[in-house]
Amino acid sequence: MKKIVITCVLFFGLLLAVQAQQQRFMVFEFIKVESNQAYDFMEFKEFMEKVYQAAINDKRITGWDLWSLQSGAESGEFQYITITYYKDPVSMMNGLEEEDLVKYAMIHPHLNDGQARKKFSDALNSRDLAQRVYMKEIATTSDSFQFKKGTLASFDLMKAVEGKFEEYEKAEREVFQPIHQNRIEKGLMGSWSLLRTALPFGSEAKSTHLTMNIYKDYVQFFNAQEYEDMESTKEQQMAIEKGLKSRDQKWVYLATLENSIR
CATH class of the missing domain: 3.30.70.100 (Alpha-Beta Plaits)
Incomplete structure (x- = not known):
């Protein structure tokens, strides 16, 4: 029994270490x-x-x-x-x-x-x-997208509604991330990630979060804009509406990748 407990502790410790490295x-x-x-x-x-x-x-x-x-x-x-x-x-x-x-x-x-x-x-x-803004990635889709010149990105700056900071992040992870993952699997998106602002912070900060919506080109981008998930249930639609109310979308920047060095 003791060996099992030790093994479990080591496993979860290794899992947390891997997750930390991936951030x-x-x-x-x-x-x-x-x-x-x-x-x-x-x-x-x-x-x-x-x-x-x-x-x-x-x-x-x-x-x-x-x-x-x-x-x-x-x-x-x-x-x-x-x-x-x-x-x-x-x-x-x-x-x-x-x-x-x-x-x-x-x-x-x-x-x-x-x-x-x-x-x-x-x-x-x-x-x-x-x-200049310092950010930490706190959620991302499972994908193998490779950044290259011409890649398109929508940088969406968000400000969580006061008192709904955790509710907003929960909505992004549990409601919106699965939607983006589904679009990726359908070939309508390249990658998605949610970032939390590290600096500047406080009530006067212009934004608290940023989402990076990545597309391989304009064709994929416009196809994604026209796509509607017909499989969404009434409960899912209500969850989306609730999630939207937890944040204020401050600004959306559409940009094209000139160069990516890795």
């Missing part, structure tokens, strides 16, 4: 680029792709995405969204310091310390950081 921590940066800086930003993009690839190789981050905004923001607010992926909350909050980025920039042939700093400084000056 993703992400930093979203909303970037504004003036029209007269468009060419410089393209150079920034190519330069930073190499820098972040070096950071991945050094196991400081697990990935980096660059998304170009198609709709959602007010004109001139921002045009790009970057996502930097981390393996745990500590590395996410520590982030990458300027010294780290300069070190990784020196992977370019013939760049010494001073030249790397100058190139890095010029790259940063080509854009304005409109907002």
